[in-house]
Amino acid sequence: MRDKEFACRCCNANPDNRRGFIAGAVAALVAVGSALRPSTALAAGDAIRDAAPQPGDFLTWQAKSKRGPHLTLDDLKMNARQLVALPVDPASGTVRDGSRFNQIMLTRLDTGELDEATLARSAEGVVAYSAMCTHDACPVSSWDGDTRQYVCPCHQSRFDATAGGNLVSGPAYRPLPALPLRLSGNGELVVDAPFTARVGGGR
Structure with a gap:
């Protein structure tokens, strides 16, 4: 019960914290995706080298x-x-x-x-x-x-x-x-x- 009450206080009692947490999570996911995906410049450079x-x-x-x-x-x-x-x-x-x-x-x-x-x-x-x-x-x-x-x-x-x-x-x-x-x-x-x-x- 205490865990449930704690979760409610974190998410509902302080909406600003919740919005900040969500924004941070989204930013982290975008950063990971960018790191895993080759940049357009890198791909273009490879195409020039291979041509x-x-x-x-x-x-x-x-x-x-x-x-x-x-x-x-x-x-x-x-x-x-x-x-x-x-x-x-x-x-x-x-x-x-x-x-x-x-x-x-x-x-x-x-x-x-x-x-x-x-x-x-x-x-x-x-x-x-x-x-x-x-x-x-x-x-x-x-x-x-x-x-x-x-x-x-x-x-x-x-x-x-x-x-x-x-x-x-x-x-x-x-x-x-x-x-x-x-x-x-x-x-x-x-x-x-x-x-x-x-x-x-x-x-």
């Missing part, structure tokens, strides 16, 4: 220790092993590193070695291709400078960098998707159009 390279994107180093500066023509040596880069959203400065399928191989070649279609997609001889093999989506990390061919170390598929990433040999199913580039007024490498084909393994 494939977009026209207008800059490029930066894949290695986190080097990220920040936009890659320029001068960052690539002629006929050197491919440099792996990631696209950068120009509006937010966010690096699109949410998917490994966003990794891009860059190689600088003599423009006279490129076929017509590859030359048109290059930025003064800098060609760009997906770094994922079209066989099993392994990273294409090897380079044969004598033949100007990319080599996948997993199953030895070879792709011609001078001819649109065409498949030369191996179990891969199709050419490497190419990424058209252009140069900005400051000599920075810029994505000019989306990948020419689906990125990843399979036919």
